[in-house]
Amino acid sequence: MSLIHEIDFGTPKSKSETMVTLTIDGNQITVPEGTSIMRAAMEAGTQIPKLCATDMVDAFGSCRLCLVEIEGRAGTPASCTTPVMNGLVVHTQSERLKQLRKGVMELYISDHPLDCLTCAANGDCELQDMAGAIGLRDVRYGYEGENHVFAKSHGCDNDAWMPKDESNPYFTYDPSKCIVCSRCVRACEEVQGTFALTISGRGFDSRVSPGMNESFLGSECVSCGACVQACPTATLTEKSVIEIGQPEHSVVTTCAYCGVGCAFKAEMRGEEVVRMVPYKDGKANRGHSCVKGRFAWGYTTHKERILKPMIRERIEDPWQEVSWDEAFNFAAAKFKGIQQKYGRDAVGGITSSRCTNEETYLVQKLIRGGFGNNNVDTCARVCHSPTGYGLSQTFGTSAGTQDFDSVEDTDVVMIIGANPASAHPVFASRLKKRLRQGARLIVVDPRRTEMVESPHVKALHLPLMPGTNVAVITALAHVIVTEGLVNESFVRERCDWSEFQDWATFVADPKNSPEATAIVTGVDPKLLREAARTYATGGNGAIYYGLGVTEHSQGSTTVIAIANLAMATGNIGRPGVGVNPLRGQNNVQGSCDMGSFPHELPGYRHISGDAVREQFEAMWNVKLNKEPGLRIPNMFDAAIEGTFMGLYAQGEDILQSDPNTKHVVAALSAMECVIVHDLFLNETANYAHVFLPGSTFLEKDGTFTNAERRIQRVRKVMTPLNGLADWEVTIRLGKAMGFEMNYSHPSEIMDEIAALTPTFAGVSYARLDELGSVQWPCNEKAPEGTPVMHIGGFVRGKGKFIITEYIATDERTGPRYPLLLTTGRILSQYNVGAQTRRTDNVVWHSEDRLEIHPHDAEQRGVRDGDWVRLASRAGETTLRAEITDRVAPGVVYTTFHHPDTQANVITTDFSDWATNCPEYKVTAVQISPSNGPSDWQKAYDEQARQSRRIAPVVEAAE
Amino acid sequence: MSSSPDKLVYMANQIGKFFQSQGHDRAVQGISEHIWKFWDPRMRKQIFAHLDAGGSGLDANVRDALEKLRLQA
Known part of the structure; x- marks a missing residue:
């Protein structure tokens, strides 16, 4: 076993289908138009020296190390920012280039510590590698001058020196080792989409700065790790690497947190994990990660793990x-x-x-x-049981229709009852990248989630009342049908026409119009009409949804309504469209x-x-x-x-x-x-x-x-x-x-599954090793799997339109319980928190808080941070309030990651009509000030404490 | 929803309401098929027993669907 080395091509892959041929160092190479000379050279096996370039982000052209000579062109252009052209003759090595690169490198090293032996990046440092590659033997400038390296110079404090920032629990920022290549800043922008980092100052004063010269922990940083991965030096380094050292072998595996399914390299030293690094060939994550998968694996060796039966x-x-x-x-x-x-x-x-x-x-x-x-x-x-029911009824398969790559071809994204920025963060990053390229976003959610407003993202937000999904989606359909926006040729060809007509007559009924339903949904009819038009006519429309759709008494009906919408607009059966449930667990x-x-x-x-x-x-x-x-x-x-x-x-x-x-x-x-x-x-x-x-x-x-x-x-x-x-x-x-x-290895279990299940017939561990991954159905008809489903026709035959009558939940507000509680997740924690609560992720979220609108809070005399009693017909609990207008008046919200909060003491027995999926997302509640834990919480804690006792082992008598 | 028949009646009526808009015949077909496909035998037994005892609280389509289902069983 050894470390898996992924090739860094320096700049991203071009998607162009036009091919260009050029000559690099005497070898002809053909690459897609738009490829950089740097990438073309790497594809031909020649690594041009580089520092600021990496293929996860766009070319930047700042380090001046990747200079090349091109016959017939003046000067020495940077190969990362120079695109290929037919007939170019490029030289990557010459006397002139050697001298230039040495000069550049000498300047870099003159402001960089020479503690390589004790440096955490020793063995994994691109600066060191490049110094070696260009043959740097001497730094003529010395280390006495102005620098960022030493805390003191000439006996005085060095104002240019900055101490390490160790505020983030998982990585360290050591400004003295920074070469200001901007890779971290660009990774935060381009890959993650958070824009937490910037370069402050100019020239020699340029520094990487989280937010406005804040600490990493105090800034908007979401700790996804993209900057750490991008850093070519030890400036941003995992604390685990600092503590343990460099890994010696790595194994590709899959994250055990959310349903995005990021591929990671588990980088190991013996049986100890040194770090988890997202794998660029992972087709779900394409080399990106979030704070959970990248860093929150400490629970695996937590002292509270039970190891004996x-x-x-x-x-x-x-x-x-x-x-x-x-x-x-x-x-x-x-x-x-x-x-x-x-x-x-x-x-x-x-x-x-x-x-x-x-x-x-x-x-x-x-x-x-x-x-x-x-x-x-x-x-x-x-x-997601309603997803299984709803999609199998309408399309014929109990699963999403697309792959995540599909988002790159999407023009209009509609997110319903999901907050991918928190719950499916790597998908959210991929989506935001597409939104920054110009795709439009519609968010249907009671709460103004992180998806509604984020840097360079502004969604058309339909803030509906919890429990009214069916009314809103049927109203969207009403607009599409009554304004003549139906894709009739698609419906006639792919769906049952008479069922469509029944459905169209139903949705066209004025009682389903945005204006008529606004009274229950709370959604501005004008916005709703705009959303429907955008989705129906804005190009490739894709719907992504989450538990805000399914966890209702009409969860299955909503899934069906979503499927109807996609069929009516012809948004099924090709890249960029589809109905995509964002699955919760891995x-x-x-x-x-x-x-x-x-x-x-x-x-x-x-x-x-x-x-x-x-x-x-x-x-x-x-x-x-x-x-x-x-x-x-x-x-x-x-x-x-x-x-x-x-x-x-x-x-x-x-x-x-x-x-x-x-x-x-x-x-x-x-x-x-x-x-x-x-x-x-x-x-x-x-x-x-x-x-x-x-x-x-x-x-x-x-x-x-x-x-x-x-x-x-x-x-x-x-x-x-x-x-x-x-x-x-x-x-x-x-x-x-x-x-x-009887099985001696899980591969034998998979063989049995493949033998018994037609959609898995082609799946085996050998196949997975060969292809990296496959999407089912994988069988004789689709030996390499099926990225997009229902191409040319639905799995069930004709797509089935089903009427979706809005029926209000029986969980109603009233004088005693006037507010509606809805629930959700936060980025740093995962579901019941059994794993993430046993990691340093608790620095971001150590307790569940109740979000309440300032108006509702004021009426009840609740101030920010106060303990409040949260009571429903099912039970009561206490937690602390957070006053925010992310929620509308009448709606309160909490997360459910902590057992001492017991958010589910509050939730009721109501459930989806088809699958009994519980109605977590709507509970009528009342809020009042409180002094601390409820009697139930105290009794529960006591029972839990008693129940967790483990008897001391008694040595057997002789 | 304390005792079991009440809860099953509630669940059955919930299913009935979804199919309501499809007209009596399709609704009865849809409801009976749904209960046959997804309810465990002890739940079906209980709801049939409730039906025998007068079936109070069951919506009309649901009642017809359960009668139909019992004939098939």
Whole structure:
């Protein structure tokens, strides 16, 4: 094993299809028009010396090291800023160039410390490399003059010297090593789109400055790491590299945070991770990252990780550490006992959207095959289950239609109920890049999110009341139909025409007009009309949506309404358009694909289908139950009723993440055996009888499938600290229950999946190694996968328009609960926070805050930072208020990353009509000043503290 | 929504409301198919028991859909 070295071509790739031929150092080379001479040379294998150029950002031409000579042209142009032309004859090395480069380099080095041996970048420093490349042997200027290097010069303080900025928890800014190449500034602008960095001063006084000479932490910096990656010296360096040293080998793997699925190089020293660096060949992220994937992996070795299996008879007892076999036998005996006592259907399990496809597949196999029922569900139930339902009804596939590259061809982006800048940051950066090139943006969201206004981005914002998505989207359709903006030829060719006509008649009804619905939606009809016209006529229109769409009582209806809109405008079936759910967790798409839902086998095939079931029965050598099983909320109801008594939950903290916490507590308390398989003693574990330690994404092999249906490898870089990878735990649990599953490696599990699932038929680890990743469907028809779906026609045949009547949720405001609470995520934290709360990301967000409009706050006597009581019909909690006009009057907002806030004590039992996806996004609440934690919070804390006790190990007597 | 039949009635009516705008016949077809595809047998059993007990609270289309589904079962 060795470090994976990615070639830096110096300038970005040109997309032109016109080819140009030139001669560089006597060799002819043909490249696309618009390519720089620097890049063309590199493609031919010649590295022209450079410092300020790197292929993640546009050419800048400041370092003057990459000079070349071109026959027939005067002077020595910079090769990074000079485009290729037919017939050019370029020389990259000559006496004149050598002298010029030495002169430039000598000046650079005259203001740079010579502590190379003890420098963190030793072995990974482009300045050092270039000094070597151009043969610099002497610096004639000495180090006595004006400089940025030394704190003192001639016995006095050196005003030009600046101390290190160590405010960011993950990287250090050492201005004394800066060569002012601007790569960090340009990466922040061009790659990340935050514009947090600038160069202050001029000439010799030029310095990299976060914001207005602020600290990195105090500035707008979002800690994505793009600047650190771009820095050619040790000026911006990961603290982990400073502490550990340079890595010696690296392995390409996939981030375990959100559904973007960024590819990273895990750069290692032995089994220790030195740093995670985004991989340029990663097709989802194209070399970019966010603060979570890039830096927040410290949880993997956090001291609170549980590494030994534990059991207990009652949840009031302290945990007993036991051997794996004891834990498996204990769990198996409990589950068998429950099935004997209450029947075969009294147990079930939850697959994890954080685990690999292979692990998820095994858990559902264990439940269907080993438990003998279909009581399997996954956390997609509480996020994107309406996506699965809605898109399969209308288009015929339960997944997004595009790849992320598609955004580069988009002219109008409509974001509905999603905040990619916080929740899918790398996609947001790619989107913002396109917006800066001129694409237009429409945001449909109750809150003025970071997407609505950011540097060089201004969206047309439709601030709707929570719960009125269907009314707003149907009103958009009303405008499109009544103003004659329907793409009729597309609809006639690709969709069912009579269903379209029914739908068009319905949406054209004046009761669905923007003017008529404004009273419930709160959206200015003029803005809504403008948005509809822009989407329908502005070129390639793409819709991206998130949980603000799905987590409603009409979640599935909204997904259908979105699909209708895309079909009516012909925005389906080519790059730049489409309907794109932004998936929450790393493998939520995969967990759905792998048959985690109680009614369907892998590949979205209903369990009642005899032919499909028989295939699985033959492969698994077991008879399968043909009835659909319980969904998560149904499991809770059945537990309280006494017919569902045992649950195996892999990598999912249902207590913190599911709505109406009191109801979940009641359900878990009613069960006789809860098996939690996780990294930490999460909230659900407070009610568990068996704890099986989990392994992290760094400790196992497998695959994740991201929001673009892209299947990517997860590669093991260290031995599981707990001893077993999660797939091995499931196999051993099955074995203890008498259900044999024999695999020696996850690749064998994938082979079984491919054999049983037509859309995965072409997927294998060999194929993934060869192509890097594939997007399903991947089979004989599409051996390299399918970046864009529904080209030329819909998977289901004709696209299906379905009428979407707006039905108000029964969660209503009233005198006692006059405000609407909606929830969301923040950049630095991830979902229930089990991972990110155990990293330094807490410096950005250490508690959940309640956002409230100044008007509502004033009425209630609430000041910024005050503790407030947040009460709904389901329960109450306390947290601190943040007064802001990001939310409209009547609407309050909070994040849900911290268990001590317990935002889900507040949320209710209402759920999507089709899938029972909980209505997290609308809860009627009241706010009042408070002195501190509620009685519920205190009782909960006490129970959690008691429940987390682990009994000391008693040495066995002789 | 404390006891189980109430909750199931609520869920069934919610499904019914989605299909309402498609007219009686398509609605009955849609509702019964949806319940058959997504409800676990114990939930179906409970709602049938509730139907036998008079089916109070069930919307008309939903009631017809459940009758239809029971005949198929």
